[in-house]
Amino acid sequence: METGTVKTDGEPLWTGLPPGLLRMRRMLLVVWLGLGTVVVALLPGLLAGPVWALFALLPLAGLAWGWVLLGRNWRSWRYAERADDLLISRGVLWREETVVPYGRMQLVEVTSGPVERHFGLASVQLHTAAAATDARIPGLHPAEAERLRDRLTELGEARSAGL
Numbered sequence: 001m002e003t004g005t006v007k008t009d010g011e012p013l014w015t016g017l018p019p020g021l022l023r024m025r026r027m028l029l030v031v032w033l034g035l036g037t038v039v040v041a042l043l044p045g046l047l048a049g050p051v052w053a054l055f056a057l058l059p060l061a062g063l064a065w066g067w068v069l070l071g072r073n074w075r076s077w078r079y080a081e082r083a084d085d086l087l088i089s090r091g092v093l094w095r096e097e098t099v100v101p102y103g104r105m106q107l108v109e110v111t112s113g114p115v116e117r118h119f120g121l122a123s124v125q126l127h128t129a130a131a132a133t134d135a136r137i138p139g140l141h142p143a144e145a146e147r148l149r150d151r152l153t154e155l156g157e158a159r160s161a162g163l
Contacts, residue, residue, distance in 0.1 A: 012080035012087060021139025022074040024119040026067060033063040079137050084159070086126070086152065088135050098135045103159030104128045108152045110145045124148050 036059040045053030072092045080087040088098040107127040116122060122145035126135045140148065 012082050014078040014080045014087075014089070017074060017077045017137075017139045018121070018141055018144075019074075020119050020121050020141070021077075022070060024115060024121060024139070025070050025074070028115070029063060029066045029070060033059045033066065037063070077138070081148075081151070086135075088137060100126050100128060100135050101159070102152065102155040104130075105152060105156035108149045108156070110142070110149050112142065112145075122146075124152075126152065 037056045040059055041053045041056035044055055069092075073090075076092050076095075077090045079089070084103075085099050085101045088100070090096055105126055105128055109125040109127070110122050111125060112122040116139075120141065121139045122142040123136060123138045124140060124145050126137075128135075137145075137148070
């Protein structure tokens with residue numbers, strides 16, 4: 001796919017996030033709520049009786065609900081490179097679209113924590129002069145994150161030279 005292109009109807013070409021981000025988030029959900037389920041089942045079950053172990057159904061319900069919500073949230077994230085700016089769109093209930101002009105970018109970082117590295121992911125963090133307009137694209141493949149960082153840095157330097 002070519003970057004910075006626009007479809008015939010004037011809408012930019014959006015790029016979604018890779019499925020590795022969804023797998024990572026769902027694995028974290030299972031780990032934490034799985035531990036919560038065990039604790040909620042064992043403690044009341046051992047201390048107050050086996051009937052109280054039914055409270056373990058609450059974290060399991062949270063796990064099922066979170067599984068669906070994580071999928072919807074992951075599908076909502078997308079970004080598009082246009083000629084003069086980068087668009088980042090996200091959100092299911094409250095949609096948020098951030099427009100970051102290339103000339104306003106001061107710093108573009110690629111970060112990857114230990115869990116992200118395990119899943120082969122990295123995030124791109126964009127810093128602008130106004131702290132409120134900082135933007136982030138999570139869960140990219142490291143090669144795509146580095147390509148995006150290099151492209152945005154190059155475009156930012158070219159656009160800011162005219163200021």
